[in-house]
Amino acid sequence: MIDFTLSKSQQAAxxxxxxxALEEMRxxxxxxxxxxEIPEAFFWNMQKRFWAGAAGQARQQAEREDEKQGNVLSVIxxxxxAWGDAALSTAIPGPGLAAPPILSQGTPEQQxxxxxxxxxxxxxxxxxxxxxxxxxxxxxxxxTTAVLDGDEWVINGHKxxxxxxxxxxxxxxxxxxDKSLGxxxxxxxVVPKGTPGFNVGRIEQKMGxxxxxxxxxxFENCRLPKENLLSGREQSKKAGFKAAMGTxxxxxxxxxxxxxxxxxxxxEATCEWIQEELPEGYPAQKRREIEAELEEIxxxxxxxxxxxxxAAWMLDRRTPNSKEASMCKAYAGGLIMKATAAAVRITAxxxxxxxxxxxxxxxxxxxxxxxxxxxxxxxxxxIARRLxxxxxxx
Amino acid sequence: MLNFAPTEEQEExxxxxxxxxxxxxxxxxxxxxxxxxxxxxxMQTLAQTGLTTPFPEAFGGSGAIEAISCTLIAxxxxxxxxxxxxxxxxxxMGPLAVALAGNESQQQRYIPPFCDERQGYLQRGSFAxxxxxxxxTLAEINTTIQWRGEHGFINGTKRSVIHGTGSNPSVVLARQxxxxxxxxxxxxxVPAELEGMSIKRDALxxxxxxxxxxxFVFENAAVPGTQVLGKPGNSGVIRAATLYQIxxxxxxxxxxxxALEYAKDYAKDRYAFGRPIASYQGIAFMIAEMAMKLDAxxxxxxxxxxxxxxxxxxxxxxxxxxxxxxQAIKIAKSATIDxxxxxxxxxxxxxxxxxxxxxxxxxxx
Numbered sequence: 063m064i065d066f067t068l069s070k071s072q073q074a075a076x077x078x079x080x081x082x083a084l085e086e087m088r089x090x091x092x093x094x095x096x097x098x099e100i101p102e103a104f105f106w107n108m109q110k111r112f113w114a115g116a117a118g119q120a121r122q123q124a125e126r127e128d129e130k131q132g133n134v135l136s137v138i139x140x141x142x143x144a145w146g147d148a149a150l151s152t153a154i155p156g157p158g159l160a161a162p163p164i165l166s167q168g169t170p171e172q173q174x175x176x177x178x179x180x181x182x183x184x185x186x187x188x189x190x191x192x193x194x195x196x197x198x199x200x201x202x203x204x205x206t207t208a209v210l211d212g213d214e215w216v217i218n219g220h221k222x223x224x225x226x227x228x229x230x231x232x233x234x235x236x237x238x239x240d241k242s243l244g245x246x247x248x249x250x251x252v253v254p255k256g257t258p259g260f261n262v263g264r265i266e267q268k269m270g271x272x273x274x275x276x277x278x279x280x281f282e283n284c285r286l287p288k289e290n291l292l293s294g295r296e297q298s299k300k301a302g303f304k305a306a307m308g309t310x311x312x313x314x315x316x317x318x319x320x321x322x323x324x325x326x327x328x329x330e331a332t333c334e335w336i337q338e339e340l341p342e343g344y345p346a347q348k349r350r351e352i353e354a355e356l357e358e359i360x361x362x363x364x365x366x367x368x369x370x371x372x373a374a375w376m377l378d379r380r381t382p383n384s385k386e387a388s389m390c391k392a393y394a395g396g397l398i399m400k401a402t403a404a405a406v407r408i409t410a411x412x413x414x415x416x417x418x419x420x421x422x423x424x425x426x427x428x429x430x431x432x433x434x435x436x437x438x439x440x441x442x443x444x445i446a447r448r449l450x451x452x453x454x455x456x
Numbered sequence: 457m458l459n460f461a462p463t464e465e466q467e468e469x470x471x472x473x474x475x476x477x478x479x480x481x482x483x484x485x486x487x488x489x490x491x492x493x494x495x496x497x498x499m500q501t502l503a504q505t506g507l508t509t510p511f512p513e514a515f516g517g518s519g520a521i522e523a524i525s526c527t528l529i530a531x532x533x534x535x536x537x538x539x540x541x542x543x544x545x546x547x548x549m550g551p552l553a554v555a556l557a558g559n560e561s562q563q564q565r566y567i568p569p570f571c572d573e574r575q576g577y578l579q580r581g582s583f584a585x586x587x588x589x590x591x592x593t594l595a596e597i598n599t600t601i602q603w604r605g606e607h608g609f610i611n612g613t614k615r616s617v618i619h620g621t622g623s624n625p626s627v628v629l630a631r632q633x634x635x636x637x638x639x640x641x642x643x644x645x646v647p648a649e650l651e652g653m654s655i656k657r658d659a660l661x662x663x664x665x666x667x668x669x670x671x672f673v674f675e676n677a678a679v680p681g682t683q684v685l686g687k688p689g690n691s692g693v694i695r696a697a698t699l700y701q702i703x704x705x706x707x708x709x710x711x712x713x714x715a716l717e718y719a720k721d722y723a724k725d726r727y728a729f730g731r732p733i734a735s736y737q738g739i740a741f742m743i744a745e746m747a748m749k750l751d752a753x754x755x756x757x758x759x760x761x762x763x764x765x766x767x768x769x770x771x772x773x774x775x776x777x778x779x780x781x782x783q784a785i786k787i788a789k790s791a792t793i794d795x796x797x798x799x800x801x802x803x804x805x806x807x808x809x810x811x812x813x814x815x816x817x818x819x820x821x
Contacts, residue, residue: 064466064524066759067766069457134458361756361779368755369748372460389748439741446740449747453724453734 083146094273144323160188189230227277259284270426385448392441477536485537488666516571534710539666546618550581557692620670652677663815715795
């Protein structure tokens with residue numbers, strides 16, 4: 063039955079994440095952005111909040127409800143936390159983007175071995191390494207190689223734009239076992255921190271999401287035990303590529319949710335600015351115009367959120383969702399640009415209040431949401447390929 | 457709990473509506489446009505499906521109105537043909553307003569004729585919403601009703617009233633003098649002829665020609681208090697007005713989907729420089745964009761329909777219905793225009809329905 067109301071556990075997840083955003087993120091948001099550093103206390107607070115207490119309870123409650131809803135709960139929380147601070151939300155301890163490929167491609171033994179340590183009450187992160195200096199969405203051109211030498215895989219190559227790359231305890235790294243196979247030669251490997259031959263290169267300085275750590279990773283004859291290849295579920299040739307793409311089907315709704323959260327923050331701040339900071343003598347006609355513009359952005363926010371929810375809901379039901387995941391990512395990516403640009407423009411006549419500094423930050427944070435996890439153009443390509451399965455769209 | 461799938465029963469209704477739309481409405485759309493109305497035999501076929509009698513069973517209907525199901529049906533009808541869909545829905549809104557806002561004797565009088573198995577398909581109702589000074593939002597209803605003794609005096613205009621001539625009941629939305637927004641809205645049944653009321657049939661319309669419409673002018677037109685549906689300002693009036701917005705939005709989604717599917721099929725079969733034009737990103741991205749925006753708008757329409765069904769705070773569902781209507785018509789307009797573009801020169805010809813659909817979508821305002 064079509065239903066847009068959140069269940070109790072969904073509502074609880076939203077409220078809890080909102081509280082975290084309000085209490086832990088907003089107060090340090092500008093500072094972390096300026097210094098590009100996150101206080102250690104934030105990590106520990108997040109560790110406590112997300113691996114114990116109310117969040118743990120919400121998770122248990124969710125498990126008791128009939129249907130699996132991990133992805134729906136996740137996008138609901140992500141929106142709230144990005145409303146707080148998207149850069150900080152990417153730095154919350156946990157396996158992060160490493161989890162989806164381990165869960166979808168790892169054997170039960172591998173899942174235990176790699177994800178088990180995250181429950182030990184200490185600070186751990188995970189990362190996913192797909193992008194290289196020479197390739198982004200075109201994963202078939204991947205140049206990082208993995209060669210089997212006796213009982214060990216030897217990895218060589220460069221990865222970049224890796225979120226939490228320098229602090230991750232393990233990095234799921236995609237590499238090709240045979241370049242001539244194109245995308246079918248791609249496999250996911252789990253590379254633990256400290257493995258000889260695995261080094262962190264430079265940490266990038268960025269337009270936005272400055273508190274989020276973006277690292278370059280370098281693999282030089284990095285030797286891994288054979289058992290670190292994730293290939294448990296599917297033995298077919300396409301397994302590796304599927305893992306990479308399947309990860310995107312799962313992470314695109316999350317990224318869409320983050321974009322909705324930032325767009326909403328900018329939208330709300332602009333509405334509040336009109337209420338509280340509108341300069342004296344501001345023309346009434348112009349006020350009506352910006353209010354009409356904001357009303358439309360409010361509607362688009364709602365549509366973006368529903369697209370995100372739907373894509374996550376399909377994922378929970380194990381319904382193929384590539385098209386819908388790309389739709390929500392593309393739509394939210396467009397909206398975040400529109401909402402943050404409007405916020406900057408509308409509030410431009412005002413003083414540089416904290417509200418306006420946050421708006422400027424969100425504008426800088428926004429642009430990458432139209433780019434990572436597949437650019438706006440790649441999303442449209444994915445949608446089009448699903449709409450035209452019989453047509454070859456190069 | 458979040459859920460984006462219709463129930464099995466709703467799926468069945470939707471499938472039925474889809475086959476009626478593609479087998480009956482679509483092939484007869486041009487004919488209806490030229491004729492300026494739905495053919496009686498087509499209306500009879502539609503009536504036989506039971507899709508056009510969303511009234512309580514006590515009056516002989518197929519069950520009280522439920523917005524989600526009707527939204528699904530309306531989208532399918534709009535997919536068949538927007539003009540014919542609005543012809544049917546515009547008519548139904550008359551008795552539906554009576555069902556939602558009227559008292560029992562009004563319901564007894566006006567609803568059963570529509571459910572009559574033999575003659576029901578010949579009945580037409582109407583619901584006058586938009587005015588010369590605006591569009592389809594509650595705030596833009598400026599026609600007033602002022603009470604003097606037993607009579608209400610109506611002043612104002614109505615435009616684009618589907619089946620504005622020859623309908624019974626002909627329901628007119630007005631507001632108690634001195635009220636604004638959703639407050640003080642009244643629905644009044646006006647007779648075919650009334651002193652102080654003039655009706656003029658709309659001619660030379662840009663689109664939606666298959667849905668005949670008329671404009672009203674009221675100058676101190678007096679109606680007895682018994683012609684008001686229920687008590688003035690009752691929530692049933694707001695529910696009726698909001699339902700119309702939701703169904704218009706659903707029809708608009710159907711129109712957009714028709715354009716999307718048509719453009720898709722064309723782009724697959726049409727070759728340029730040795731390849732289907734769908735294989736070029738300039739075309740493929742345009743179609744991807746249509747599909748994405750349509751899905752977004754449809755979810756907004758479903759949300760409004762669900763709130764309407766739940767009977768939440770009426771401030772919520774009126775806002776949602778108006779947002780949904782705005783966004784759905786927006787995508788209907790852009791998708792139909794873009795469909796012409798995908799078809800290129802062929803899209804400009806009446807050999808294809810795209811040009812008619814673009815005119816229809818523009819006429820929704």
